[in-house]
Structures are given as structure tokens and as C-alpha cells.
Amino acid sequence: MARALINVPAKARRGEVIAIKTLISHVMESGFRHTNTGVPIPRDIITAFVATYNGEEIFRADLYPAIAANPFITFHTVATASGTIEFRWTGDNGYSATEQVKITVE
Amino acid sequence: MDETTVPGQEGEGGRAATRRDVLKLAGVLAVAGAAPTVTVRPAAATPADMQAAIAKVTGDAKLSVGKVKLDIPPLVENGNTVPCAITVDSPMTPADYVKAIHVFNEKNPQPNVISAKLGPRAGRASISTRIRLSDTQTIVAVAELSDGSFWSDRVDVIITLGACLEDAI
Numbered sequence: 001m002a003r004a005l006i007n008v009p010a011k012a013r014r015g016e017v018i019a020i021k022t023l024i025s026h027v028m029e030s031g032f033r034h035t036n037t038g039v040p041i042p043r044d045i046i047t048a049f050v051a052t053y054n055g056e057e058i059f060r061a062d063l064y065p066a067i068a069a070n071p072f073i074t075f076h077t078v079a080t081a082s083g084t085i086e087f088r089w090t091g092d093n094g095y096s097a098t099e100q101v102k103i104t105v106e
Numbered sequence: 107m108d109e110t111t112v113p114g115q116e117g118e119g120g121r122a123a124t125r126r127d128v129l130k131l132a133g134v135l136a137v138a139g140a141a142p143t144v145t146v147r148p149a150a151a152t153p154a155d156m157q158a159a160i161a162k163v164t165g166d167a168k169l170s171v172g173k174v175k176l177d178i179p180p181l182v183e184n185g186n187t188v189p190c191a192i193t194v195d196s197p198m199t200p201a202d203y204v205k206a207i208h209v210f211n212e213k214n215p216q217p218n219v220i221s222a223k224l225g226p227r228a229g230r231a232s233i234s235t236r237i238r239l240s241d242t243q244t245i246v247a248v249a250e251l252s253d254g255s256f257w258s259d260r261v262d263v264i265i266t267l268g269a270c271l272e273d274a275i
Binding site: 030 | 211214218219221222224225227228229232233235236238269
């Protein structure tokens, strides 16, 4: 199971712009490296990141090998209603990880 | 072909080595010499590749300079993790918002870094991440606005230790 760190304010005022920070542990092997014996190391990266707020997509990013290991992504959204923000990372070799965070909007 | 003998060398069956034998041997040696695996590294993306990747995003639209702020340190010690933040000057209303933010590089093996899709729902067109840079190069951030215009910012970054291509242990 992948380890993910997510920073979302637990409480927010309605209409407030909140910052969301996400970090997930992943090697992000670029596919351009070789072992000492010259054997290429196959690519193993996260290719897509999607965030949904109560089922509505709020952010999506396509990642390439130029993203550093343990991808750290921050973005913003408007706090509209209390509910769940869900994060999904998908990648090579059938990689998929999902995390959820609850937010209370007053 | 005439069977010219090479003095001082014995060919097949005890007879003097012919010019043909010598050439055959030379051919074998040449192949054997080339055989040890030569790892061919992928050529780094060139500025032309980056232009092509940008053109793929912008299409025929004009790429203007401005509105975008690419925040990246100008001197980086370790190219394996380079903090990189992109902020676009936009009210982020349903009538005028940033649709997408793309980041490109010149000299990594691939020109793309990240493509993020936003909407008016974002409230603020500001993202950040950590990227890899293999060499001293220029980074370009491109923002696509809801009215179909494209804006960009570019930053020259000096890298002391490059990422991506070092061998794994």
C-alpha cells in the first residue's frame, strides 16, 4: 500500500479558496536509467493524478518521467460544501492508489 | 579473384594463407569487436523537441509572454528534486479562467514535465510540484486560458548535478 500524505484544512468557510498539498511515495523510475551492466531499467511512474470533491472533478494532472520521486503536487480549490475530497493516482504496471479526506465547510 | 599468397601465414589445410582468408578473418574480428554491448542512451530532448511539444499543445494559437509566473530556483545543486511553482494571473471566474498549465523542458530525455487541468472551480490558478532536471537548461510554463489564448514564462536554470541519467546502483 502506498503511503500518501495529504494536507487539507479540516474546516473552511464557504467560498474560501483552500490549498491542497499531496505527496505519495513512489520511485518514479524514469525508464532512462541503466544498471551497472548496461541493462535498461524499465519505466515505472505515476502517469495521472485526479482529485474529486464530492464526486466532481476539481483537478487533474498528467505526470511524466521528469516528475521527481515521491510526487508532490499542490493545487487550490474553492470550499463549496462539507464532504469528501478523493485523490487517485494511477500509473505503470497497473498502479493505483486512492485516498480520501473529509472537510467541513461552515 | 586471384589467390595472392600472404607470406609467413598458413591458411586452411596447411597451404599459405590467401588474401581471401585474411579478409575473412578481418571481417570476423570486426564483428567481434563491435559485439560488446554498447548502451545507447536516448538523445536528450532538444530545444526543437520542446518547441514541437509546445506546438502540440498550442496548435495554431499564438503563444504570448506574460500572465504566467514560473517560480523555480535559478541555481540548483541537485537536479533530482527541483521545486517548481506556477502561478497564473487570472480571476478564475466561469467567464475567465485557466484551463490548463503545462511545463516543458529543453534537455531532459523527454520535453514534457507536467500537464495540469484546472477549472473555475480552482479559485486560484496556482500549482506546485517537484521536478527532475538533467542539465542546465530553460524551463517553459504555458497556460491555456478559457478564451483560447496561450501565455508563457521561461526561466533559465543552472544545474550542478543532473538527474535522470545517472546509473542505478
